[in-house]
Amino acid sequence: MLSSSPFRGRRGFTxxxxxxxxxxxxxxxxxxxSHLSKQxxxxxxxxxxSFSVNEVDVYGFLGQNGAGKSTTIRMLLTLxxxxxxxxxxxxxxxxxxxxxxxxxxxxxxxxxxLYKYLTGLENLSIFAKMxxxxxxxxxxxxxxxxxxxxxxxxxxxxxxxxxxxxxxxxAVALVHDPKLILLDEPTNGLDPQGxxxxxxxxxxxxxxxxxxxxxxxxxxxxxxxxxxxxxxIDRGKKLVxxxxxxxxxxxxxxxxxxxxxxxxxxxxxxxSNYSNALINVDASGIELKMSKEQVPAFTRFLIEQQVxxxxxxxxxxxxxxxxxxxxxxxxxxxxxN
Amino acid sequence: MNYQxxxxxxxxxxxxxxxxxxxxxxxxxxxxxxxAPAAELVKKVKAKLDKVNDYVATGKMKTDVVFIKAPISNxxxxxxxxxxxxxKRDGGLSLLPKGGVSINISSLLLTDxxxxxxxxxxxxxxxxxxxxxxxPLTETSEVVLTTLYIDEKALLIRKAxxxxxxxxxxxxxxxxxxxxxxxxxxxxxxxxxxxxxxLPKGVTLEYDDGSKKPELPKNKKGKVEITxxxxxxxxxxxxxxxx
Amino acid sequence: MWKxxxxxxxxxxxxxxxxxxxxxxxxxxxxxxxxxxxxxxxYIDFVLSGVNDxxxxxxxxxxxxxxxxxILQTLLIHVPLLVALVSADMVAGEANMGTLxxxxxxxxxxxxxxxxxxxxxxxxTIALLLWIAVIGLFLSMFIFGTDGLINxxxxxxxxxxxxxxxxxxxxxxxxxxxxxxxxxxxGFFFSIxxxxxxxxxxxxxxxxxxxxxxxxxxxxxxESVKQYFFTTHMIGWKGFFEMKQTAEGDSIPGTIRNLPAxxxxxxxxLAHIVFFVGASIVVFKRKDVLS
Numbered sequence: 001m002l003s004s005s006p007f008r009g010r011r012g013f014t015x016x017x018x019x020x021x022x023x024x025x026x027x028x029x030x031x032x033x034s035h036l037s038k039q040x041x042x043x044x045x046x047x048x049x050s051f052s053v054n055e056v057d058v059y060g061f062l063g064q065n066g067a068g069k070s071t072t073i074r075m076l077l078t079l080x081x082x083x084x085x086x087x088x089x090x091x092x093x094x095x096x097x098x099x100x101x102x103x104x105x106x107x108x109x110x111x112x113x114l115y116k117y118l119t120g121l122e123n124l125s126i127f128a129k130m131x132x133x134x135x136x137x138x139x140x141x142x143x144x145x146x147x148x149x150x151x152x153x154x155x156x157x158x159x160x161x162x163x164x165x166x167x168x169x170x171a172v173a174l175v176h177d178p179k180l181i182l183l184d185e186p187t188n189g190l191d192p193q194g195x196x197x198x199x200x201x202x203x204x205x206x207x208x209x210x211x212x213x214x215x216x217x218x219x220x221x222x223x224x225x226x227x228x229x230x231x232x233i234d235r236g237k238k239l240v241x242x243x244x245x246x247x248x249x250x251x252x253x254x255x256x257x258x259x260x261x262x263x264x265x266x267x268x269x270x271x272s273n274y275s276n277a278l279i280n281v282d283a284s285g286i287e288l289k290m291s292k293e294q295v296p297a298f299t300r301f302l303i304e305q306q307v308x309x310x311x312x313x314x315x316x317x318x319x320x321x322x323x324x325x326x327x328x329x330x331x332x333x334x335x336x337n
Numbered sequence: 338m339n340y341q342x343x344x345x346x347x348x349x350x351x352x353x354x355x356x357x358x359x360x361x362x363x364x365x366x367x368x369x370x371x372x373a374p375a376a377e378l379v380k381k382v383k384a385k386l387d388k389v390n391d392y393v394a395t396g397k398m399k400t401d402v403v404f405i406k407a408p409i410s411n412x413x414x415x416x417x418x419x420x421x422x423x424x425k426r427d428g429g430l431s432l433l434p435k436g437g438v439s440i441n442i443s444s445l446l447l448t449d450x451x452x453x454x455x456x457x458x459x460x461x462x463x464x465x466x467x468x469x470x471x472x473p474l475t476e477t478s479e480v481v482l483t484t485l486y487i488d489e490k491a492l493l494i495r496k497a498x499x500x501x502x503x504x505x506x507x508x509x510x511x512x513x514x515x516x517x518x519x520x521x522x523x524x525x526x527x528x529x530x531x532x533x534x535x536l537p538k539g540v541t542l543e544y545d546d547g548s549k550k551p552e553l554p555k556n557k558k559g560k561v562e563i564t565x566x567x568x569x570x571x572x573x574x575x576x577x578x579x580x
Numbered sequence: 581m582w583k584x585x586x587x588x589x590x591x592x593x594x595x596x597x598x599x600x601x602x603x604x605x606x607x608x609x610x611x612x613x614x615x616x617x618x619x620x621x622x623y624i625d626f627v628l629s630g631v632n633d634x635x636x637x638x639x640x641x642x643x644x645x646x647x648x649x650x651i652l653q654t655l656l657i658h659v660p661l662l663v664a665l666v667s668a669d670m671v672a673g674e675a676n677m678g679t680l681x682x683x684x685x686x687x688x689x690x691x692x693x694x695x696x697x698x699x700x701x702x703x704x705t706i707a708l709l710l711w712i713a714v715i716g717l718f719l720s721m722f723i724f725g726t727d728g729l730i731n732x733x734x735x736x737x738x739x740x741x742x743x744x745x746x747x748x749x750x751x752x753x754x755x756x757x758x759x760x761x762x763x764x765x766x767g768f769f770f771s772i773x774x775x776x777x778x779x780x781x782x783x784x785x786x787x788x789x790x791x792x793x794x795x796x797x798x799x800x801x802x803e804s805v806k807q808y809f810f811t812t813h814m815i816g817w818k819g820f821f822e823m824k825q826t827a828e829g830d831s832i833p834g835t836i837r838n839l840p841a842x843x844x845x846x847x848x849x850l851a852h853i854v855f856f857v858g859a860s861i862v863v864f865k866r867k868d869v870l871s
Contacts, residue, residue, distance in 0.1 A: 077685040079869040102687040113678025130686040407739035408831040429728030429741040430639035536734045544818035546841030
């Protein structure tokens, strides 16, 4: 749906005129977070987190549920006051330039909750005004058209489906043409088509509209497909930050091999050039670490050695890493419960 | 025993009888000569009042009852023979002592169904008055006793005190001026006993402004004062006006 | 700010629950009007019991002014519930709906946001009171006509001239507005702490009910602290229906018996409003929006 109605030709409305003109377009670092912490009574939700998001980045913010993603995003939006650390957006301290900064930020935080007793058009109009811009009904309708809701503009939001609410939430986040867009789990509750639409929209906003986007998710695959840079956090702490290309480096592929005769296969591998790649042998099979390019040669080698392969699976180390964190935490959660 | 008695009475001197009888007659005639019989005086007063067929009077009414706070108000009093009387307040409600009857003197003397008894002389506002008590003859009468203080010379009732079966005693004090010829007062002060007035605070949800409430006087006499400024006499009063 | 107030007012009047109050008031007022129309004399007899024996009441006791007095007396105990219904929903309702986080991320200061919300809820109470004025006063005047007003207090009866009542109603309505906004500010304050509006509504009503009961109970222990309850001052509107008296004890039309006390009550209410709204702002500014 979204892909069929890209935000082309959306230059027609007047962007909000920021009085202090603090936002400079050649600014490199749009978000700069230093030693950010948030303590909720017993729980340290965010722990000395530092990261930066550059202009026109699609920045993936990855972590499982409860890792501190939402708390961080809420701190970026001044919903939550940090216990410690600083946040700079567009090069200015967030707390001292809150108003000017927030004029340039659009966000969808968790569920896109809106006024159910108002129509889609009324909702959009209210939030446009609150963001400091005045749009004519026609301009608002154009906005709704872009997210495919023009037909339902006059329906009460309570009659909308989850996907429609999500799209309206996006329209609300974008209505004042912000430079920075924060999306907290934007694909939650969407069907596969909805997820694809959202992905396309994010890419379009970044490539065509030159928006800086921070998108959080608990799904690695989602981030991998849209982000150019990413951060993984766990229990409030930064685990890894970098460009997606770097983090998904081909050298870091884990190959899981299943054969009819595990002991013989292990002996063959240990005597070959691949012995250094061997990392683990257990009930699930034999694990090796090698570059993506090496995988075809390795499979040929196994055939030549007449190893009867029943299964071979190559996955990214990052994914492996992420899965480990997730499962480890799930164990903890299960234990707690 | 009987004989003894007879003997005793027989020996009372005849002169004593004569003295007693004479003095009685002298007393009787002297009082009759000096003062008209009570009933007659009342009739004369009534006759004077009877000259008035109807009137509309304007005046001011002041209510002086501990538990009633009402401003001095302009009133109109309507009277029509024989006993229609109504006091109406201009622009507002009025609380009048039960029975407009009592405020109007004519109605005191409405029926002939009473016995007038002389009760001596007195003074009201330094004016000599005859005190006459009227006793209703009918058992059913609400009024038990009316005491009139009549200015004999002017044939005006200066004061009337009425005791009723249910509503205690009412006093009415009248002052005369311009309309004395018609027997109509310039000012009527009406005093009466009041009962306690109390509503539960839960009902009224009182506003307590923190000011101390003055102790209410023990004397529960209420007063209503009507000062008439003008009468329009015998110009006709319709039943509508008096309703 | 003005723009924000307009938005908040718009939201209030788009919400169906807003109209519950208007319908409820219409129903209560109609019932009182009907009851007094059909059986008003009995009520009068009750109020004037003890007086009726001695006095004859002249004039039209059951008139529009009297009916409105009864309506105000009855309604102003219950309208706080209706005010709380909206004011206690102002922030908690948004939190519950999930829109609060969106509002707070808009480039408006939290103080401005909260003030405009409070002012909007006050606009609602003004509308509510205007509605009471229209159907409670003006409609009653139309149905029952006008005459002097009998104000029956616990130990006295005050008679007001017909031409001395209307201005008192204007003052009374203004005062009642202040009283209702005080309730609104209390509900608003509770609203800051909750994530659904039921809690603040119940809390507001509980405070009012408890304080009203304590003010009404004539127990010496409470008599002394009564002056500190805002509910005691909320019925200050009745102060407008009493007259000053001359040394001779004559009531003077066009006067208010104890204007300083009424103004002091108004001051107390105003102080409560400032306190509750101020406290709301202080708390809300530091609050982490987690809803």
